[in-house]
Amino acid sequence: MTPIEQARAAIRQQMLIGGEWRKAQDDATFDVFDPATGNVIAQVPAASAADVDAAVGAAREALQSAEWRHMLPAARERILLRLADLVEAHGEELAALETLNQGKLLPWSQAIEVGGSAQWLRYMAGWATKIEGTTFDTSIAFPPGVRYRTYTQRVPVGVVGAIVPWNFPLAMAVWKIAPALACGCTVVLKPAEETPLTALRLAELALEAGVPRGVLNVITGDGETTGAALVRHPGVDKIAFTGSTEVGRLIGAQCGQDIRRVALELGGKSPVIVLDDMDVEAAVMGAAGAIFFNHGQVCTAGSRLYVAKPLYEKVVAGVAAAAEGTVLGGGFDANAQMGPMVSARHRDRVMQLIDTAGPEGGEVVAGGKRGEGSGYFVRPTVVANTANKPLTLVREEVFGPVLVAMPFSDINDVLRQANDSRYGLGASVWTHRLDRAQHAIDQLEAGTVWVNTHNMVDPAMPFGGFKASGIGREHGRSAIDGYTELKSVCIAY
Ligand code: NAD
Numbered sequence: 001m002t003p004i005e006q007a008r009a010a011i012r013q014q015m016l017i018g019g020e021w022r023k024a025q026d027d028a029t030f031d032v033f034d035p036a037t038g039n040v041i042a043q044v045p046a047a048s049a050a051d052v053d054a055a056v057g058a059a060r061e062a063l064q065s066a067e068w069r070h071m072l073p074a075a076r077e078r079i080l081l082r083l084a085d086l087v088e089a090h091g092e093e094l095a096a097l098e099t100l101n102q103g104k105l106l107p108w109s110q111a112i113e114v115g116g117s118a119q120w121l122r123y124m125a126g127w128a129t130k131i132e133g134t135t136f137d138t139s140i141a142f143p144p145g146v147r148y149r150t151y152t153q154r155v156p157v158g159v160v161g162a163i164v165p166w167n168f169p170l171a172m173a174v175w176k177i178a179p180a181l182a183c184g185c186t187v188v189l190k191p192a193e194e195t196p197l198t199a200l201r202l203a204e205l206a207l208e209a210g211v212p213r214g215v216l217n218v219i220t221g222d223g224e225t226t227g228a229a230l231v232r233h234p235g236v237d238k239i240a241f242t243g244s245t246e247v248g249r250l251i252g253a254q255c256g257q258d259i260r261r262v263a264l265e266l267g268g269k270s271p272v273i274v275l276d277d278m279d280v281e282a283a284v285m286g287a288a289g290a291i292f293f294n295h296g297q298v299c300t301a302g303s304r305l306y307v308a309k310p311l312y313e314k315v316v317a318g319v320a321a322a323a324e325g326t327v328l329g330g331g332f333d334a335n336a337q338m339g340p341m342v343s344a345r346h347r348d349r350v351m352q353l354i355d356t357a358g359p360e361g362g363e364v365v366a367g368g369k370r371g372e373g374s375g376y377f378v379r380p381t382v383v384a385n386t387a388n389k390p391l392t393l394v395r396e397e398v399f400g401p402v403l404v405a406m407p408f409s410d411i412n413d414v415l416r417q418a419n420d421s422r423y424g425l426g427a428s429v430w431t432h433r434l435d436r437a438q439h440a441i442d443q444l445e446a447g448t449v450w451v452n453t454h455n456m457v458d459p460a461m462p463f464g465g466f467k468a469s470g471i472g473r474e475h476g477r478s479a480i481d482g483y484t485e486l487k488s489v490c491i492a493y
Pocket residue numbers: 163164165166167190191192193221222223224226227228231242243244245247248250251265266267268298299300397399425464465469470
């Protein structure tokens with residue numbers, strides 16, 4: 001079978017609720033597109049509030065049955081390891097399905113969506129047997145003669161509503177599912193309406209791996225109806241959301257109102273700072289990779305480039321040349337170096353933002369236009385903002401292959417500019433000097449600071465945002481803390 005045939009064979013067009021494949025109760029569906037061609041590739045259920053209620057009910061029942069929560073931790077670990085093995089065993093079809101639906105190049109689907117998901121599942125599987133509490137010597141003096149033993153234990157937070165975006169559909173789903181399941185929670189996952197297909201196949205593999213029915217449910221639908229119904233549902237104990245800051249604000253407000261646990265992984269406008277001791281070639285490669293990886297559809301994309309004045313023209317010219325030389329094409333095309341935007345709507349938004357650059361005083365030195373063909377292509381774009389004007393592109397997240405570049409002469413001044421953003425997700429500094437790197441690390445307001453690299457993540461490394469980039473951290477021990485409640489126990493004797 002060709003990769004496209006493999007992808008088509010892996011398409012599931014129903015939701016998984018309580019271990020059963022279901023249509024929407026009112027039979028409503030919506031179209032799913034191939035962004036490289038604009039063709040419809042599937043029709044999946046548009047879940048209504050009634051379907052959300054059924055999924056949350058199944059997750060609650062599975063939580064209360066305690067089969068998963070009270071399973072021996074080593075047994076939960078084994079099931080998650082089995083799921084990782086199944087993800088790898090079905091890696092070709094999952095990668096092809098992601099490329100067909102999301103548009104990313106097939107090697108990236110293989111490495112990040114499949115390889116990354118297996119890695120995250122294995123790492124989090126290991127946590128199932130390492131969830132621990134602390135014992136305390138307390139000084140409670142009453143009543144006289146009574147002594148106390150106190151300790152904490154961690155218990156699953158309960159039913160998790162996980163809402164994820166379309167940029168890394170399978171990986172983002174696994175970032176939430178893997179720690180939640182390791183902790184003994186049950187999950188209702190809502191993938192993005194643009195990219196629901198790999199999540200449905202993953203849920204099927206989870207059943208095969210031995211995840212009990214109802215522990216992982218996947219509902220398909222849009223944000224306003226399906227997502228909002230999940231966020232409002234009183235049977236959900238925690239919402240774990242990755243997406244835009246605008247939607248995160250709505251979700252945070254609703255969860256605040258309901259006193260529901262919430263984690264928000266939101267947008268970014270991450271600075272890339274090249275100091276004057278850096279070599280131009282490394283800076284060009286680093287800056288181009290930071291913004292153009294995954295077609296710029298990365299929350300930590302290095303979308304603001306600050307270059308020390310002596311290197312500015314050379315670095316900007318180098319990144320512009322890399323952009324101009326990029327071959328656009330569908331994700332299955334072995335010659336393609338960059339694929340399409342995920343949807344026509346997103347392509348139009350990226351183009352609108354690019355079109356603000358010229359009138360506001362920026363100079364488009366590469367790209368600036370749509371790519372050819374019926375797919376949703378945008379040429380990688382570099383805007384020189386040599387006069388350091390307050391362009392829209394300096395402030396607003398584009399979530400596309402669009403870089404704005406500024407020169408600077410003073411390190412403290414550039415660190416101030418880098419921090420002058422409502423976002424604080426990622427930042428990178430490029431230098432060979434440890435003193436300057438450490439100074440930047442100390443000053444930058446960002447959840448992750450990279451030195452001489454950008455966009456690198458690992459399941460052991462906490463990930464999340466300062467400021468409007470979010471609340472909470474994923475990965476590592478932070479994820480386990482996020483999917484458990486801390487219970488204090490006090491025993492008198
Ligand atoms: P989005 O906020 O529009 O959608 C994300 C998800 O939320 C989708 O599943 C959508 O259906 C759902 N949703 C939309 N409105 C909702 C509502 N009212 N109630 C409940 N759910 C709702 O974001 P997007 O355009 O799909 O994704 C891009 C954004 O995601 C960017 O801002 C990007 O920076 C961010 N992102 C952040 C991270 C991170 O870890 N910080 C990672 C990837 C993407």
